Amino acid sequence: MKNQYLHQQIYFIAVFLCCILYLSCQEQSTQGLRQAGVLVSDTIPKAKNPIIKAKANTVFPQIHTNLRGMVSEFVRIMYQDKKGDFWFGTNGDGVIHYDGKSLAKFVKKDGLGGIAVRGIVEDAAGNIWFGTSGGLTKYDGKRFTNFSQKDGLIHDEIWDIELDQQGTIWIATVEGVSKFDGKVFTDFPIPRATVDDPAPMLSYHGVFDILADRKGNIWFLSDGYGICIFDGKNFSHLTKKNGLADNNVSDILEDRQGNFWIGTFYGGVSRYDGKNFINYTQDGLIEGIETYNFCEDKAGNIWFAAEGVGVYRFDGQSFARFTTEDGLTTNGVQSIFLDQKGQLWFGTWKGICIYDGQSFADAAKKEAWTE
Numbered sequence: 001m002k003n004q005y006l007h008q009q010i011y012f013i014a015v016f017l018c019c020i021l022y023l024s025c026q027e028q029s030t031q032g033l034r035q036a037g038v039l040v041s042d043t044i045p046k047a048k049n050p051i052i053k054a055k056a057n058t059v060f061p062q063i064h065t066n067l068r069g070m071v072s073e074f075v076r077i078m079y080q081d082k083k084g085d086f087w088f089g090t091n092g093d094g095v096i097h098y099d100g101k102s103l104a105k106f107v108k109k110d111g112l113g114g115i116a117v118r119g120i121v122e123d124a125a126g127n128i129w130f131g132t133s134g135g136l137t138k139y140d141g142k143r144f145t146n147f148s149q150k151d152g153l154i155h156d157e158i159w160d161i162e163l164d165q166q167g168t169i170w171i172a173t174v175e176g177v178s179k180f181d182g183k184v185f186t187d188f189p190i191p192r193a194t195v196d197d198p199a200p201m202l203s204y205h206g207v208f209d210i211l212a213d214r215k216g217n218i219w220f221l222s223d224g225y226g227i228c229i230f231d232g233k234n235f236s237h238l239t240k241k242n243g244l245a246d247n248n249v250s251d252i253l254e255d256r257q258g259n260f261w262i263g264t265f266y267g268g269v270s271r272y273d274g275k276n277f278i279n280y281t282q283d284g285l286i287e288g289i290e291t292y293n294f295c296e297d298k299a300g301n302i303w304f305a306a307e308g309v310g311v312y313r314f315d316g317q318s319f320a321r322f323t324t325e326d327g328l329t330t331n332g333v334q335s336i337f338l339d340q341k342g343q344l345w346f347g348t349w350k351g352i353c354i355y356d357g358q359s360f361a362d363a364a365k366k367e368a369w370t371e
Contacts, residue, residue: 064329064351064362065370070096070105075347078337079120081128088347089117091334095130098369111144113137119161121169129169131158136171136180152185154178164212172207177220192225193237195247200224201265211252213260221249227262243277245270246289253294253302261302263291269304269312286312286319295336297344305333311346327360329353 058072066072070093077089086098094107095117106112114134121129130137135148135156148156155175162170169180170188177188190207192198200206206223213219220228226239226247238244246267253261260272268281269291280286288306295303302314310323310331323331328346335347344355345363352363352370364371 060349062351064348064353065364066351067096067370068103070103071351074334074349075352076116076118077120077335078345078347079122079128080337080339081122082126084340086339087120087128089120089130091116095120103369106144108134111137111146113146113148113156114158118159119172121161121163123163123169124167129161129163131161131171133157136161136169147180147185152178153180154185154187159207160209162210162212162218164218165216170210170212170218172210172220174203174206176205177207177210190220190222190228191235192222193228193239195225195239195241198224198247201248208249209251211254211260213254214258219252219260221252222247224248227252238272240267243270243272243279245277245279245282250290251292251294251304253296255296255302256300261294261304263294263304265290268306280319286321293333293336295338295344297338298342303336303344305336307332311336322355322360327353329360 071090072093073091075088076091079087088096092115094105094112094115096105114132116133117130119131128139135146137144137146147153155173157174160172171178177190179186179188200223202223207220209221211219218230224247226244227249229236240247246264248265250265251263262270266289268289271278288309290307291304293305305311308331310321311333313320322328329348330350333346333348337345346353353360354363354366
């Protein structure tokens with residue numbers, strides 16, 4: 001219990017310090033970052049200086065929509081379900097739902113586990129599941145039901161959830177991984193790789209992200225120990241020793257070609273084909289060492305955020321970088337999402353913008369219901 005308490009305290013202190021550091025750095029010049037070989041597109045028209053629309057009860061001035069003032073910090077994850085409804089998981093304001101008619105916010109008093117929502121998936125029955133800062137929450141279309149440590153969850157502080165091909169929910173927390181079959185939680189111990197100076201950011205047992213790939217393998221992105229892959233029987237590891245850019249791994253995407261795009265906190269972006277790595281940041285092709293929020297658009301382009309640098313698009317041959325000069329709300333992007341229309345949504349510290357394939361704009365100008 002003492003170690004668990006210390007880990008919780010370290011977590012909250014780390015998040016607080018990260019917020020302070022972000023505020024002091026997010027709009028500073030990127031002077032000193034690698035410039036060699038960066039391929040930047042200038043095809044998007046430059047936006048005029050936007051008018052800042054201050055919203056009540058927000059941490060930062062909102063340049064673009066913050067969903068009628070419902071978001072005080074930022075949107076951490078966005079999701080559109082099979083019915084076309086939108087779900088916005090926020091950093092401290094619960095989850096916001098748009099059903100095609102109106103926006104509604106749900107918080108703990110409605111049955112949601114915690115105020116921060118970091119993972120959203122939909123199961124075969126149409127239930128929506130949320131990974132929150134206070135447990136795993138199920139929405140059956142009528143009510144929210146929360147599951148926590150008292151129900152068998154390994155820890156209530158959830159960083160990601162993933163649904164595999166068998167319908168099992170995998171849950172990444174600050175103290176390891178749980179599996180949930182809809183009835184019973186099972187702890188799933190992840191063997192740690194042997195690494196030099198692991199330096200976990202939050203917890204020695206923390207897992208930030210989980211991916212169930214098309215072959216049925218489960219990938220676990222750890223806090224300081226690289227990536228652990230489970231093929232159903234055996235475990236294998238990807239670390240700096242065998243080509244991974246950094247052992248503090250933040251995000252992963254499997255693209256339609258079967259390549260894995262991997263973001264890290266200190267080593268930038270890599271692409272892994274199952275055998276070899278291409279480390280784009282280390283090779284000087286892109287800037288920004290803290291990278292995440294991978295998204296593949298309908299054309300097969302790969303998008304991702306580089307903290308303080310903006311967002312990148314890879315078209316299979318070269319990278320294009322987009323910043324506030326192109327109409328992006330801020331150069332710090334917390335979430336990227338592709339909707340059913342093919343629009344890309346970007347959640348930032350100063351509101352949500354949309355890229356429609358031609359230009360970036362306040363989401364409210366593209367989807368009036370967000371304003």
